[in-house]
Amino acid sequence: MSSSSSDDFADLESELLAISSDESPDDEEVEVEEEELEVEDFENKRIKRQKVEVLEEIEEAQGSTSLGALRQESGASINDDICPHPASVGGMCVVCGEKEVDGSAVPFGYIHKALKIGSQELARMRRADLKSLLQKKKLYLVLDLDHTLLNSTRFLDISPDEGFLMNQTDSLEDIQKGSLFKLDSMHMLTKLRPFVRTFLKEASDMFEMYIYTMGEQSYALEMARLLDPGEVYFNSKVISQSDCTQRHQKGLDVVMGADNAVVILDDTEFVWSKHKENLILMERYHFFASSGRQFGLNFKSLSESSRDEVESDGTLSAILKVLKRVHQSFFNSDNEANLMSRDVRQVLKSVRKEVLKDCKLIFSHIWKREELPENQKLWLMAEQLGATCTTERNQSVTHVVSLEAGTDKAHWARKRGKFLVHPRWIEAANYFWKRQPEEAFELEPPKKP
Amino acid sequence: MFFHIVLERNMLLHPRHFGPHLRDKLVAKLMKDVEGTCSGRHGFVVAITGVESVGKGMIRDGTGFVSFPVKYQCVVFRPFKGEVLEAVVTMVNKMGFFAEAGPVQIFVSNHLIPDDMEFQSGDIPNYTTSDGAIKIQKDTEVRLKLIGTRLDATEIFCIGTIKEDYLGVINDPGAAV
Ligand SMILES: [Mg+2]
Ligand SMILES: [Zn+2]
Numbered sequence: 001m002s003s004s005s006s007d008d009f010a011d012l013e014s015e016l017l018a019i020s021s022d023e024s025p026d027d028e029e030v031e032v033e034e035e036e037l038e039v040e041d042f043e044n045k046r047i048k049r050q051k052v053e054v055l056e057e058i059e060e061a062q063g064s065t066s067l068g069a070l071r072q073e074s075g076a077s078i079n080d081d082i083c084p085h086p087a088s089v090g091g092m093c094v095v096c097g098e099k100e101v102d103g104s105a106v107p108f109g110y111i112h113k114a115l116k117i118g119s120q121e122l123a124r125m126r127r128a129d130l131k132s133l134l135q136k137k138k139l140y141l142v143l144d145l146d147h148t149l150l151n152s153t154r155f156l157d158i159s160p161d162e163g164f165l166m167n168q169t170d171s172l173e174d175i176q177k178g179s180l181f182k183l184d185s186m187h188m189l190t191k192l193r194p195f196v197r198t199f200l201k202e203a204s205d206m207f208e209m210y211i212y213t214m215g216e217q218s219y220a221l222e223m224a225r226l227l228d229p230g231e232v233y234f235n236s237k238v239i240s241q242s243d244c245t246q247r248h249q250k251g252l253d254v255v256m257g258a259d260n261a262v263v264i265l266d267d268t269e270f271v272w273s274k275h276k277e278n279l280i281l282m283e284r285y286h287f288f289a290s291s292g293r294q295f296g297l298n299f300k301s302l303s304e305s306s307r308d309e310v311e312s313d314g315t316l317s318a319i320l321k322v323l324k325r326v327h328q329s330f331f332n333s334d335n336e337a338n339l340m341s342r343d344v345r346q347v348l349k350s351v352r353k354e355v356l357k358d359c360k361l362i363f364s365h366i367w368k369r370e371e372l373p374e375n376q377k378l379w380l381m382a383e384q385l386g387a388t389c390t391t392e393r394n395q396s397v398t399h400v401v402s403l404e405a406g407t408d409k410a411h412w413a414r415k416r417g418k419f420l421v422h423p424r425w426i427e428a429a430n431y432f433w434k435r436q437p438e439e440a441f442e443l444e445p446p447k448k449p
Numbered sequence: 450m451f452f453h454i455v456l457e458r459n460m461l462l463h464p465r466h467f468g469p470h471l472r473d474k475l476v477a478k479l480m481k482d483v484e485g486t487c488s489g490r491h492g493f494v495v496a497i498t499g500v501e502s503v504g505k506g507m508i509r510d511g512t513g514f515v516s517f518p519v520k521y522q523c524v525v526f527r528p529f530k531g532e533v534l535e536a537v538v539t540m541v542n543k544m545g546f547f548a549e550a551g552p553v554q555i556f557v558s559n560h561l562i563p564d565d566m567e568f569q570s571g572d573i574p575n576y577t578t579s580d581g582a583i584k585i586q587k588d589t590e591v592r593l594k595l596i597g598t599r600l601d602a603t604e605i606f607c608i609g610t611i612k613e614d615y616l617g618v619i620n621d622p623g624a625a626v
Contacts, residue, residue, distance in 0.1 A: 087544070087558065090599045090606045094545065094558035097530065097597025097608045111544055112556070114606070129543065208570065232572040236542040256543065 086121035090114040140257035141207035144266035147284040157290035162303035175229040191287040195316040206327040260343040277345040283431040322433040353386035364402035364409035405443040489600040492527025493552040561610035590620040
């Protein structure tokens with residue numbers, strides 16, 4: 001026999017002794033025993049075998065108190081001094097097997113329900129993971145589900161005008177081909193956003209992707225199955241409500257990616273209060289009637305008017321182009337040597353600044369005169385998109401942004417041949433990361449009396 | 450490790466079952482109640498192999514139910530620290546891999562996978578040696594050693610290692626194709 005097998009035996013012995021020395025009153029083992037009213041019968045001669053004797057030893061040891069000295073010979077106690085207990089599963093250290101609890105450990109329920117990772121180990125893993133990811137020329141992409149990649153509605157919220165959809169759902173046998181699914185167990189209809197399959201496929205060449213939703217785990221996993229029936233993209237990377245470490249907030253603390261390499265796509269800004277710089281805010285996908293109502297929108301939904309976003313020219317296709325720009329700019333910049341210290345947040349910032357970079361805006365009647373323009377959301381948004389904002393009319397101004405066509409500045413714009421646009425022109429540029437054609441947002445001149 | 454042991458249990462039976470088939474009823478109920486359960490002390494009850502004896506029934510006051518002390522032989526499976534087991538890999542991720550040996554779930558962390566095996570993400574995540582000769586992915590059979598066990602009322606969970614001599618892949622489904 002090899003020496004390792006005798007070690008094994010020593011460990012087995014120590015295990016038996018560990019059982020004996022466990023005196024904790026709330027020990028589960030004791031509870032079970034009382035419940036089941038089980039009594040061994042080791043006196044039974046007929047079935048007594050060698051293996052039974054091992055159990056018998058457990059029994060005998062249970063009453064004994066003189067075994068503490070022996071226990072110190074076990075391998076496990078040596079580990080106590082050197083093992084950093086980096087992570088645990090079910091309360092057991094994954095390296096030494098000891099029952100250690102690190103108070104600062106973060107639960108990673110989406111990888112395994114009983115897994116917790118200590119902060120140092122997490123930092124180590126993040127670094128190692130980032131390094132290998134960057135070698136593959138990839139970054140991290142965190143994807144929200146509802147209104148970003150898809151839209152769901154409960155059966156009971158389906159409006160009469162969209163009821164016809166119930167008979168037009170696609171087969172769950174061939175998920176890859178469909179986009180509208182009826183999920184009987186969840187009493188739900190789900191519509192995938194047009195272009196999402198191409199989006200995921202192309203994004204996966206540039207990013208390691210996570211799903212991150214405020215929905216429940218069962219819902220999240222079901223949606224992951226619809227988006228990724230081949231389990232190619234999101235294996236062990238579906239984060240849901242119960243994984244969040246802070247209520248009503250999504251955090252990158254449970255993502256195995258370093259903050260400086262994560263891009264987030266989400267239609268809800270406030271949940272990412274700590275990671276705004278990583279966020280690309282998505283225009284909401286409202287397919288079903290109930291979805292728009294939730295947000296106080298009262299016009300006909302896409303479903304009710306039998307329309308949808310255009311596959312090749314919708315939000316996801318526009319955002320994919322942005323992601324390609326960001327990815328290219330991250331890996332192609334001149335400071336090739338220092339990949340690890342690059343920051344995708346800076347890249348996002350500078351890519352965003354190119355959107356309206358040659359525009360000089362002046363605002364008319366959008367906020368009250370006494371309010372500071374520099375604090376206005378629209379002003380800040382335009383500046384983030386690279387526009388110059390001013391309060392002075394002069395020749396260098398390119399656009400007048402106004403809610404009404406009859407203001408002084410609006411007249412001035414028409415006279416001087418400047419663009420006169422609705423504020424939605426800026427909002428649209430903000431969603432698509434692209435300067436929008438002004439004609440689509442032009443204000444009609446006021447009718448002559 | 451498997452053990453063949455005798456256990457005793459008090460079985461409650463409704464009076465409608467009293468009759469010539471009382472014993473059969475008791476045995477059927479016993480199997481239903483006990484097989485597949487887990488006790489912290491004995492481990493997982495794999496199968497009942499025989500009934501030793503059925504004691505005298507006692508009427509429970511106020512209910513009409515009768516409780517019978519039943520002694521039965523059964524095969525139990527209980528993992529021990531230090532035990533070497535063969536298991537099938539069920540999930541692989543960057544933390545390590547999960548494997549199953551019958552009713553027992555085992556986690557092997559990347560710390561306890563040999564250093565020359567590296568994690569590869571992708572549609573079939575796996576740990577592979579740099580020369581590609583050895584690969585651990587879903588459905589791979591591995592021999593591992595348990596370094597920690599936790600038994601509770603419903604499940605058995607263990608921590609394992611393959612970072613020792615004679616441990617690791619014993620059958621690689623990926624290599625065959
Ligand atoms: Mg959302
Ligand atoms: Zn440890």
